[in-house]
Amino acid sequence: MFYAIDFGTTNTVITRWNAAISEAQTVKLSGVSQQLAHNPPLIPSLVYVTDALKEQIVIGQAVRDGGLDTKNNPRFFRSFKRGIGAEVQGFLPLLDDCPMSFEKVGTWFLNSLVTRLRSQTNDKIDSLILTVPVDTFEVYRHWLTDVCQGWDIEQIRLLDEPTAAALGYGTTGESLLLVVDFGGGTIDLSLVRLNTDSEAKNGGFLLKWGEKLLGNSNKQKSKLAKVIAKAGAQIGGSDLDDWILDYFSRTQDLPKTSLTSRLAERLKIKLSEADKAQEVYFNDETFDSYELALSRGELQEIFTQNNLFSRLDELMSQVLQQSRRNGIEKDDIEGVLLVGGTSQIPAVQDWVKQYFDEGKVKLDRPFTAIALGALQLAQGYEVRDFLYHSYGVRYWNRRTNSHSWHPIINAGQPYPTSKPVELVLGASLEGQPSIELIIGELGAETGATEVYFDGDRLVTRSLGDDKGRVQPLNDRPGSRNIATLDPPGYPGSDRIKVLFSIDDRCCLRITVEDLLTQKLLVSDQIVTGLS
Numbered sequence: 001m002f003y004a005i006d007f008g009t010t011n012t013v014i015t016r017w018n019a020a021i022s023e024a025q026t027v028k029l030s031g032v033s034q035q036l037a038h039n040p041p042l043i044p045s046l047v048y049v050t051d052a053l054k055e056q057i058v059i060g061q062a063v064r065d066g067g068l069d070t071k072n073n074p075r076f077f078r079s080f081k082r083g084i085g086a087e088v089q090g091f092l093p094l095l096d097d098c099p100m101s102f103e104k105v106g107t108w109f110l111n112s113l114v115t116r117l118r119s120q121t122n123d124k125i126d127s128l129i130l131t132v133p134v135d136t137f138e139v140y141r142h143w144l145t146d147v148c149q150g151w152d153i154e155q156i157r158l159l160d161e162p163t164a165a166a167l168g169y170g171t172t173g174e175s176l177l178l179v180v181d182f183g184g185g186t187i188d189l190s191l192v193r194l195n196t197d198s199e200a201k202n203g204g205f206l207l208k209w210g211e212k213l214l215g216n217s218n219k220q221k222s223k224l225a226k227v228i229a230k231a232g233a234q235i236g237g238s239d240l241d242d243w244i245l246d247y248f249s250r251t252q253d254l255p256k257t258s259l260t261s262r263l264a265e266r267l268k269i270k271l272s273e274a275d276k277a278q279e280v281y282f283n284d285e286t287f288d289s290y291e292l293a294l295s296r297g298e299l300q301e302i303f304t305q306n307n308l309f310s311r312l313d314e315l316m317s318q319v320l321q322q323s324r325r326n327g328i329e330k331d332d333i334e335g336v337l338l339v340g341g342t343s344q345i346p347a348v349q350d351w352v353k354q355y356f357d358e359g360k361v362k363l364d365r366p367f368t369a370i371a372l373g374a375l376q377l378a379q380g381y382e383v384r385d386f387l388y389h390s391y392g393v394r395y396w397n398r399r400t401n402s403h404s405w406h407p408i409i410n411a412g413q414p415y416p417t418s419k420p421v422e423l424v425l426g427a428s429l430e431g432q433p434s435i436e437l438i439i440g441e442l443g444a445e446t447g448a449t450e451v452y453f454d455g456d457r458l459v460t461r462s463l464g465d466d467k468g469r470v471q472p473l474n475d476r477p478g479s480r481n482i483a484t485l486d487p488p489g490y491p492g493s494d495r496i497k498v499l500f501s502i503d504d505r506c507c508l509r510i511t512v513e514d515l516l517t518q519k520l521l522v523s524d525q526i527v528t529g530l531s
Contacts, residue, residue, distance in 0.1 A: 001123040003027075004374035006131045006161070007110065009081045009236055010184025010341060011042040012060075014117065015371040024168070024372045029116050032060030040368050045184075047077040047109050052098035059112050069258055076258070079238050080105045082185040085140040085471075086234075107147050114151055127155045129374040131164050141529060159377060161370050162190030163227055165339040168373020169365055174334035176228075178319070180352060181370070183340035187312070188232040189319045191333065229322030231315045235308075237342040241265045243306045244294070254290055255283065267294050272344045300347045309351055316355060322412065330355065338363040339370060387413045391508070393423070394438040394472070405440055405470055408500055415506055420499040424515075427489025435489070435496060436480040439508065439527060441471040473508075473528040483512045483521045496521070505529075 002017040014027040028041035035041050046063040050056045063069050069076055074093035083102030092100040118125065128151075130144060141158060148156045162179035169177075174194075181188040244264035248254040263279045270277035271294065281290040303309065320330055336356050342348060343366050352361055365372070390411045397404035408421050425435060474480060482498065489495045499511040507529050512522035 001121075001125055002127045002129075002375055003117070003123075003125050004129040004131070004164075004371045005110070005113065006164070006371035006374065007081060007106075008045055008183050008340075009079055009186065009238060010045060011367070012045050012113065013040070013042060013368055013371040014113070015368070015375055016121075016123070017375050024375045026368055026371070027117070027121070029060070029113070029120055031062050032113075032116065034061040034064075042367060043113070045078070045081060045109065047080065047105050048073075049075045049077070049095055049100075049105075049108075052095035052100065055108055057108050057112060059109055069262070072257060077105045078258075079185060080109075082234060082236075082238075084143055103143050106143070110147055111150070125151075125153050127157075128153050129157050129159055129164075129377050131159050131161045131370050131374050145529075157377060159374050160188075160190065160227065160230070162188045162230060162339070163192055164371070164373035164376075165337055165369040166190070166192040166194060166373065167376040168371070169337045169339075169362060169369045176328070176333055177335045177337055178333050178356075179337045179339060180343060181339040182342040182348060183236050184238050184342070185236040186232060186234050187236060187315065187340075187342075188230065189315050190230040191228045191319055191323050191328070193226045193228055228326050228328065229319045231318035231322075233311065233315060235311060237265075237268070237340075239306075240268060240303070240308075240342065240345075243302050244268060244299070247302050248290070248292055252290055252292075254281065254292070263292060267292060268299070268345065269341075271296050271299055272346065296346060299345075303347055312348075312351055325412075334360065336361045337365075337369065339366055341366060387411055387415065387502070387506075390442040391473075392440055392442050392470075394440060396428075405442060407442065409502070409508075413502070415502040416504040417502045420501040420511070423498045423500065424494045424496070425498060426493055426495045427485065427491055430490055432485060432489040434481050434485055435483045437482045437498070438475050438480055439473050440475075441473060479527075482510060482527075483514070485514070486517075 004015045006013040006015075014029070015024050016027055017023075018025050026040045028035070029043065033041040033043050043060045044064065046060060046069060048058040048063045048066070048068040050058060058066060058068060063076070069078070075095060080102045084106050086102070092102070094100065114125075117123075128148075130148070132140060132144070144158065161183075162181050165179045165181055166177045169179075177192050177194065179188070179190045179192060181190070241261055241264045244267060245254070245256055245261055248260070248264070249256055254260055260281060263281055267277045267279055276293065276295045278294075279292045281292060283289070323329075323333075333356065336352060338344075338349065338352065338361065343363065349361070349363065387409065390407050391409040392405040392407040394403050395406055396402075408423060425437075427435065483496050485495065494515055497513045497515055499513075501509050501511075501524075503509055503526075508527045509524050510522055510527055511520070511524055513519070514521050
């Protein structure tokens with residue numbers, strides 16, 4: 001049985017392919033899925049830890065039904081997806097003498113989902129596709145790799161969320177599509193071309209492959225989903241909720257709690273269907289009551305004051321510039337697909353329609369498009385992609401007296417690469433026994449963000465110094481050394497030649513040649529996976 005999981009910041013969706021009727025279906029898990037009017041069964045991405053040492057947790061709608069999300073309780077976690085792999089200011093609580101991390105909470109959440117899926121459906125999960133945001137550092141993918149190794153599943157793959165949405169939106173023949181995926185924690189824009197005749201080699205980013213090829217997809221002619229341009233940022237619906245809460249805190253002295261944050265979210269949701277919305281809050285400690293009223297105009301002003309639209313304009317500009325470099329103009333885009341709960345906000349839809357004709361904009365599958373589209377990998381679609389980030393090697397910059405990064409592979413590089421990148425290195429010390437090389441994923445020079453705590457809220461803010469983040473990929477014992485020098489090296493001459501290439505599974509490989517001895521020290525060895 002083929003399954004897909006769209007693990008979201010606010011909600012998670014599970015789908016499966018029903019071979020009997022040749023149709024994708026959304027899966028409802030008893031006790032943890034919520035069923036709202038006009039919406040498919042969504043699983044709130046919530047965790048409440050009852051016993052950290054025994055890894056006993058409550059997840060999804062059961063957290064809300066049990067009233068476990070209404071207090072400032074250190075055992076309650078929401079928006080934890082955003083913290084996975086992020087540099088966080090502040091500390092997570094120590095629960096039951098057990099240190100906590102966002103990675104640990106996310107692992108427990110996904111493990112619980114897979115366990116429930118097995119027990120409630122009695123299906124054997126042959127293939128599982130997990131979707132990930134575009135703008136995520138490699139540590140997130142490595143974390144998912146570690147998580148899934150404990151699952152008894154034959155094949156597990158990753159697919160970018162916007163690409164999955166383009167595959168699953170149910171378009172009527174358009175091939176050049178812009179996906180605007182605006183969820184609870186991130187926004188991703190991706191320009192994707194479907195149904196081209198080119199041959200594809202990628203089947204998504206492969207995490208795990210068993211001994212058997214699944215189904216008969218290897219016998220089918222591949223259909224190609226090619227990513228042409230993409231951009232993303234860590235801003236989502238939870239940020240908008242925080243801005244609304246900040247507004248009422250400033251104008252009405254409303255206390256900031258998990259309950260008032262939920263009221264802010266409810267106001268936002270109501271304003272997607274009405275011009276005005278109202279909620280009432282009663283503080284059972286101070287006996288104060290608050291009447292919270294908001295109009296669409298006021299909501300749009302809150303967004304404007306927090307620079308939402310200027311940040312969205314920057315992302316759109318990045319995607320359109322990338323597309324022009326590929327010979328595609330804005331008017332060539334045939335359809336615009338809105339995905340994620342935040343895309344239902346009228347102000348966001350109006351922003352999109354400033355760029356594109358209303359007839360091109362589709363918004364009828366905001367919650368399920370990603371998980372449904374991920375299943376298309378099991379139905380013969382293949383994905384050809386390019387690198388979203390740039391990659392470089394660390395060196396000592398004598399001019400600044402600090403470490404700097406020398407780019408070796410630029411963002412936009414398609415993979416697998418046809419020609420390796422060459423780098424020649426020399427020893428820096430007398431009698432140097434080996435050469436170490438630290439490879440890093442280079443963040444964008446603009447739009448870098450940092451994640452931090454404001455009370456009990458996990459929020460993000462844009463860095464203002466035009467300095468992008470760098471995520472080292474192999475800066476750990478046993479991984480930095482790429483060549484042992486025999487005889488030892490000495491400064492003043494080139495000693496090794498390193499060839500960098502990327503294979504069809506998006507793994508960085510190196511070949512190292514000793515220029516002094518003419519020996520091949522390393523041959524096509526995998527260093528790390530890329531994104």
